[in-house]
Amino acid sequence: xxxxxxxxxxxxxxxxxxxxxxxxxxxxxxxxxxxxxxxxxxxxxxxxxxxxxxxxxxxxxxxxxxxxxxxxxxxxxxxxxxxxxxxxxxxxxxxxxxxxxxxxxxxxxxxxxxxxxxxxxxxxxxxxxxxxxxxxxxxxxxxxxxxxxxxxxxxxxxxxxxxxxxxxxxxxxxxxxxxxxxxxxxxxxxxxxxxxxxxxxxxxxxxxxxxxxxxxxxxxxxxxxxxxxxxxxxxxxxxxxxxxxxxxxxxxxxxxxxxxxxxxxxxxxxxxxxxxxxxxxxxxxxxxxxxxxxxxxxxxxxxxxxxxxxxxxxxxxxxxxxxxxxxxxxxxxxxxxxxxxxxxxxxxxxxxxxxxxxxxxxxxxxxxxxxxxxxxxxxxxxxxxxxxxxx
Numbered sequence: 001x002x003x004x005x006x007x008x009x010x011x012x013x014x015x016x017x018x019x020x021x022x023x024x025x026x027x028x029x030x031x032x033x034x035x036x037x038x039x040x041x042x043x044x045x046x047x048x049x050x051x052x053x054x055x056x057x058x059x060x061x062x063x064x065x066x067x068x069x070x071x072x073x074x075x076x077x078x079x080x081x082x083x084x085x086x087x088x089x090x091x092x093x094x095x096x097x098x099x100x101x102x103x104x105x106x107x108x109x110x111x112x113x114x115x116x117x118x119x120x121x122x123x124x125x126x127x128x129x130x131x132x133x134x135x136x137x138x139x140x141x142x143x144x145x146x147x148x149x150x151x152x153x154x155x156x157x158x159x160x161x162x163x164x165x166x167x168x169x170x171x172x173x174x175x176x177x178x179x180x181x182x183x184x185x186x187x188x189x190x191x192x193x194x195x196x197x198x199x200x201x202x203x204x205x206x207x208x209x210x211x212x213x214x215x216x217x218x219x220x221x222x223x224x225x226x227x228x229x230x231x232x233x234x235x236x237x238x239x240x241x242x243x244x245x246x247x248x249x250x251x252x253x254x255x256x257x258x259x260x261x262x263x264x265x266x267x268x269x270x271x272x273x274x275x276x277x278x279x280x281x282x283x284x285x286x287x288x289x290x291x292x293x294x295x296x297x298x299x300x301x302x303x304x305x306x307x308x309x310x311x312x313x314x315x316x317x318x319x320x321x322x323x324x325x326x327x328x329x330x331x332x333x334x335x336x337x338x339x340x341x342x343x344x345x346x347x348x349x350x351x352x353x354x355x356x357x358x359x360x361x362x363x364x365x366x367x368x369x370x371x372x373x374x375x376x377x378x379x380x381x382x383x384x385x386x387x388x389x390x391x
Contacts (some may be wrong), residue, residue: 006103010051027287031276033287038275038316039268042099046207049229050100051264053203058107060199063248064192065111074113074121087120088156099220099267099316099352100207101125101139106360115171115361121150122159122357124156127348132323136343139323143388144340151380153345166260167367191243198236205229263356270352274316277351279341297329297338298386302378308338309377312346313354313370322346337385 022028074083077148105122109115115277137145164171208218208225223230248271279286297308317325324338349370 016206019325030285031279031287034279034283035272035275036281039271041280042271044318046099047264049206050203053199053206054100055256055259055263055359056252057196057199057203058259059254060196061104061107061111061250062255062259063252064077064187064195071156074108074117078114078117078118083114083117084120084160087117087160088153098216099350099356100203100357101261102267102353102360104328105357106259106263109360112278114164115167115365116160118361119163120156120160122369123159123348123373124152125151125345125348127155132347136323139327140339144336144343147340147384148379149341151340151377153346155344155363155373155376155380158376160368162372163365163369184327187243191239195224195239195243197234198239200294202229202232202236205232205269214293219374262359266355266359267352270350270355274314274351277314293329295333297342298333298335299338299390300335300382302382304335305341305385306337306378307380308334309341309345309374311343312342312377313349313374314351315346315351316352317346335385336388337383338382339381341377341381342387346379349373 021316023032102124104125105118108121109118113121129243133145133146133149136148146300196365205221205228208222208229210222212218244252277287279288293311295345297304297311322343326334326342328338329342330339354370357369
């Protein structure tokens with residue numbers, strides 16, 4: 001009965017939107033076009049070479065990584081120093097955006113990872129992108145680059161610890177409910193490790209972006225990134241042919257498809273909504289005019305930092321795009337504090353990201369996670385703004 005009420009309310013909402021929204025209004029037309037342009041850009045740049053490899057990695061985690069292993073390193077009873085250390089610096093290796101991290105997060109969380117290490121991984125994945133941090137320091141100043149990397153690592157640990165503390169009762173129940181696996185895999189550990197390594201390297205090199213500013217080593221890798229990605233793809237295919245049974249490959253494929261069904265529709269809806277509200281990054285094409293945002297985030301007030309953190313949390317940033325966008329905003333008068341607040345909240349969160357997180361760990365945990373990111377980004381922005389004012 002409850003599901004029928006949801007369907008009825010959805011039908012009513014669609015009808016009212018179709019009936020009352022002034023589609024002839026130029027701003028409305030522009031916002032709708034921006035939403036679909038942003039969705040197309042997302043599909044062209046992120047689905048094939050970021051999300052699909054991530055779905056296969058998540059499917060592999062679900063099928064080939066035992067619950068015992070996940071619980072040992074990321075479970076409630078795991079060594080805190082080890083689990084949070086690994087989770088908080090994972091983004092330095094992966095270099096993914098707030099949406100590509102979602103299948104990987106869902107994979108380890110559903111296999112039994114504690115809410116603390118899982119959310120530390122969820123935050124750090126897109127937040128501690130080495131190339132983005134180097135570009136931040138190069139384009140926006142070394143102070144902001146240093147503040148970004150320190151803030152991101154500290155954030156990941158603190159957010160994970162607080163999430164673990166707030167939901168410790170539920171986590172204990174979840175841990176007790178998980179049935180321990182007694183059987184060991186017939187495949188040697190080094191083979192499983194090489195299988196996952198090949199997929200991770202394929203994801204990294206296939207998604208390797210060309211920086212707008214020359215950054216030496218990264219430009220060199222970009223010139224050969226397709227060759228490297230192709231090499232790891234060939235290695236993966238050879239391993240699947242010689243090391244894996246047909247039934248294992250089928251189970252892996254089905255698990256990957258389950259993650260894709262769960263995440264992709266929500267992501268596409270989220271990208272459309274974010275595109276309509278905020279417009280294409282760097283433009284003034286959304287329902288919310290960018291000049292209002294720029295005028296509000298000047299200075300270093302509590303409101304300016306909080307506003308920058310909230311806007312950053314809901315806006316979608318593709319990998320590396322936050323740097324030129326912030327450069328333009330700071331050129332229009334954005335303060336140092338709000339700039340850091342947006343950097344710490346923006347790349348790690350987005351409206352599409354939040355929608356999917358909710359489907360994985362529920363509304364309550366998602367709201368707490370988002371609130372922690374926004375509050376900590378706000379506080380960090382204010383502290384950084386005061387430091388920069390005194391320099």
